[in-house]
Amino acid sequence: MTTVPYSPQTSPAxxxxxxxxxxxxxxxxxxxxxxxxxxxxxVMFSMSGGITDRGDYKEVDLKxxxxxxxxxxxxxxxxxxxxxxxxxxxxxxxxxxxxxPENAGDRGNRFQFVYDVNKCxxxxxxxVQERVFAYAKHGAPIYPYTVLAEVVGKLHVRIVKEPDxxxxxxxxxxxxxxxxVR
Numbered sequence: 001m002t003t004v005p006y007s008p009q010t011s012p013a014x015x016x017x018x019x020x021x022x023x024x025x026x027x028x029x030x031x032x033x034x035x036x037x038x039x040x041x042x043v044m045f046s047m048s049g050g051i052t053d054r055g056d057y058k059e060v061d062l063k064x065x066x067x068x069x070x071x072x073x074x075x076x077x078x079x080x081x082x083x084x085x086x087x088x089x090x091x092x093x094x095x096x097x098x099x100x101p102e103n104a105g106d107r108g109n110r111f112q113f114v115y116d117v118n119k120c121x122x123x124x125x126x127x128v129q130e131r132v133f134a135y136a137k138h139g140a141p142i143y144p145y146t147v148l149a150e151v152v153g154k155l156h157v158r159i160v161k162e163p164d165x166x167x168x169x170x171x172x173x174x175x176x177x178x179x180x181v182r
Contacts, residue, residue, distance in 0.1 A: 049083045057091040057152060062115035065094075065171065066130035075167055077159055080129070088157040094132060094173070095150045095181060100142045108142040110135055113151060113173070129170045136175040148181040 050064025068081050077085065100111035113132040134140075134151060143149045153175040160169045 049081070051083060051087070054093070057093050058087065060087065060092045060094055060155075062094050062096040062113065062132070065132070066115070066127070068129065070127065070129040070170070072128055073166055075128075075159065075170070077157075080157060080170065085157050087155050090155055091152065091176075092155045092173070093150060093152045095148065096132075097145055097147070098134075098143050098149055098178075099145055103142050106142055107139045108136070109139055111140075111142060113149075128167050131169070131171070133169045133172040134175050134178075135172065136178070140175050140178040141180075143178075143180055149178060150181050151178045152176050 050061030052059040065084060068079075068084075070079055094113060096113050096115045098111045099114055100108050102108070102110060111134050113134050114126055114130065116126075132155075134153070140151075151173065153173045156172045156174070157170065158172075159167060160172070162168045
């Protein structure tokens with residue numbers, strides 16, 4: 001029996017690039033897509049501070065709005081990040097939960113709007129900058145604290161103090177409309 005010595009001419013090496021597996025690339029793209037999406041949304045969120053201009057109103061993420069350090073007794077307007085101070089007098093849309101301890105019916109003129117009802121009603125009280133005090137001149141539907149709601153109105157960014165000097169509110173809203181999020 002005769003053996004043939006190996007030579008590059010008898011067993012050609014695969015050409016560069018011919019080992020690319022299209023199925024593997026597609027699989028990796030599908031697996032990485034959710035991570036790329038989440039990271040992209042996070043980057044956009046941190047750059048915008050949770051504020052999206054929708055034309056006739058600004059959509060504001062309620063959690064982002066109150067997510068900054070603020071001295072609950074000595075805080076000043078300048079302690080509020082500029083991007084949120086710039087919302088003063090602007091028409092905004094917020095999504096969150098209503099907390100209306102003063103209302104017994106399904107309509108009311110005043111409520112607090114928070115991003116997390118558990119923090120408001122069952123855990124420690126939210127800090128003053130984590131609440132939006134809402135006022136509806138002509139009344140608004142008041143939803144149970146378990147119902148996700150959306151409110152639209154004119155936002156005011158100002159320090160309101162109690163007679164004893166404690167800060168009562170940082171954000172308040174003149175409600176134009178309120179509705180349940182479905």
